[in-house]
Amino acid sequence: MLEKEQNLIEEAQNGQEAAFGQLYDHYMPRIYRFIYLKIDNRAEAEDLAHETFLSAWKNIHSYKSQGFPFSSWLYQIARNKVIDRYRTHKANLSLEEMDEEALGVVASTAEYSLDTALSLEKVQKGLKALTHEQQDVLIMRFVEELSPKEIAEAIGKNEGAVRVIQHRALNALKKYFEEEHEV
Amino acid sequence: MKFNLESQLKQLKAIQPNAEFVQHSRKLLLLEKPVSRLRLNFFEQLKMSGALVLASLLLFVLAGSVSYLAGGKNKLANLKLNSAEADSPELNIRLQEMKYFEELNKEIEKIENAIENLTNKLQK
Numbered sequence: 001m002l003e004k005e006q007n008l009i010e011e012a013q014n015g016q017e018a019a020f021g022q023l024y025d026h027y028m029p030r031i032y033r034f035i036y037l038k039i040d041n042r043a044e045a046e047d048l049a050h051e052t053f054l055s056a057w058k059n060i061h062s063y064k065s066q067g068f069p070f071s072s073w074l075y076q077i078a079r080n081k082v083i084d085r086y087r088t089h090k091a092n093l094s095l096e097e098m099d100e101e102a103l104g105v106v107a108s109t110a111e112y113s114l115d116t117a118l119s120l121e122k123v124q125k126g127l128k129a130l131t132h133e134q135q136d137v138l139i140m141r142f143v144e145e146l147s148p149k150e151i152a153e154a155i156g157k158n159e160g161a162v163r164v165i166q167h168r169a170l171n172a173l174k175k176y177f178e179e180e181h182e183v
Numbered sequence: 184m185k186f187n188l189e190s191q192l193k194q195l196k197a198i199q200p201n202a203e204f205v206q207h208s209r210k211l212l213l214l215e216k217p218v219s220r221l222r223l224n225f226f227e228q229l230k231m232s233g234a235l236v237l238a239s240l241l242l243f244v245l246a247g248s249v250s251y252l253a254g255g256k257n258k259l260a261n262l263k264l265n266s267a268e269a270d271s272p273e274l275n276i277r278l279q280e281m282k283y284f285e286e287l288n289k290e291i292e293k294i295e296n297a298i299e300n301l302t303n304k305l306q307k
Contacts, residue, residue, distance in 0.1 A: 017213045024209055032200035046200065050208040060217045120198075123191045142192035173188055 002026045005070055012060050020057055027071060028053065030144050031078050037127060037139050038082045048085060052078040068153040071146065075154035079136060086132075122180070129176045134169035141166055 002008065002023065011019035031052055036045035055077050056063075063073050127135050136155055140146040146154070148162045155162070 012217075015217060021209060021213060024212065028205055028208075029199055033195070033198045036198055036200075037195060042201075046204050046208070049200065050212070053208070053212055054215060057212055057215060058217050061219075119191065120194055123195060138192060139195070142189050143195045170188060177188075 002070075009060075009063065009070055012057075013063070020060065023070065024053055027074055030071070031074055033143065034075060034139055035078055035082060037124065037143070038132070038135060039085065040124070040128070044085065048078070048081045052081050055081075069150060071144075072150045072153040075140060075144075075146075076156075079154065083132075122177075126173050126176045126180075130169050130172050133165055134172060137162060137165045138169045138173070 005023075008019045008022055012023060028049065032045060032049040035048045035052070036042065039045055039048070052074065056074055063070065127138065130138070133155065137151055140151045140154065141148070148159045148166075152159045152162045157165075
């Protein structure tokens with residue numbers, strides 16, 4: 001959680017652009033990453049991340065802190081954007097195209113070795129083998145390090161359900177890697 | 184394996200948005216203005232008044248139904264009460280009294296007529 005986040009939110013709600021700018025700087029990489037891991041398309045991930053923050057900025061007055069961080073609200077918006085995108089626009093990229101792109105982004109942005117990039121690509125492929133809900137939970141929990149309570153708020157489920165989804169997702173991912181290893 | 188999976192997932196943090204895109208998106212975003220609080224309040228009030236109207240309507244229908252059902256029961260109760268009253272001995276006594284006094288009045292009337300006739304005859 002960002003330091004003095006509540007103050008920044010209140011200032012943003014009073015129309016102070018600089019305050020929302022700080023929130024944007026802090027959360028944009030996370031929201032972008034979350035969307036990117038879900039759709040595997042850099043340009044679309046950028047568009048959806050922008051749309052997410054645009055919706056958040058325009059509707060900043062409707063955000064009410066109820067013991068949940070601002071991030072849960074942002075993830076909720078981002079998640080809805082991704083769902084809308086899946087509804088209106090069937091993915092038209094082939095798996096090979098997506099993989100090439102994914103590998104390219106990871107390698108270019110993080111200055112990782114080729115081995116690490118390949119390993120990340122493998123994880124990304126593994127995530128694709130899961131349901132959307134399982135992907136959401138694993139990304140939020142292990143990539144973004146949100147608490148089960150925060151995830152529950154973002155995906156509209158209770159904490160118990162989040163833990164169950166997490167457990168099943170890890171098992172499914174483990175199974176995927178075991179099968180991949182055998183091949 | 185679980186630990187490895189988790190640490191592998193953590194590596195995905197390496198994915199970062201393009202710095203140029205972030206800068207451009209930020210600029211564009213902050214050119215926009217948020218929806219005004221007044222407009223939001225108006226819609227909230229509209230929602231609230233809509234909910235109130237609906238609640239009142241439901242209350243009205245509910246009250247109407249209750250009163251209809253309660254009225255029906257009362258009517259039934261009244262009927263039962265009336266039949267119970269009709270069967271009561273007190274009422275029967277009163278009816279008999281009324282009948283008795285009616286007959287008595289008729290007899291008195293007859294006697295009075297007879298006396299009147301007799302008086303008329305005597306005067307003649």
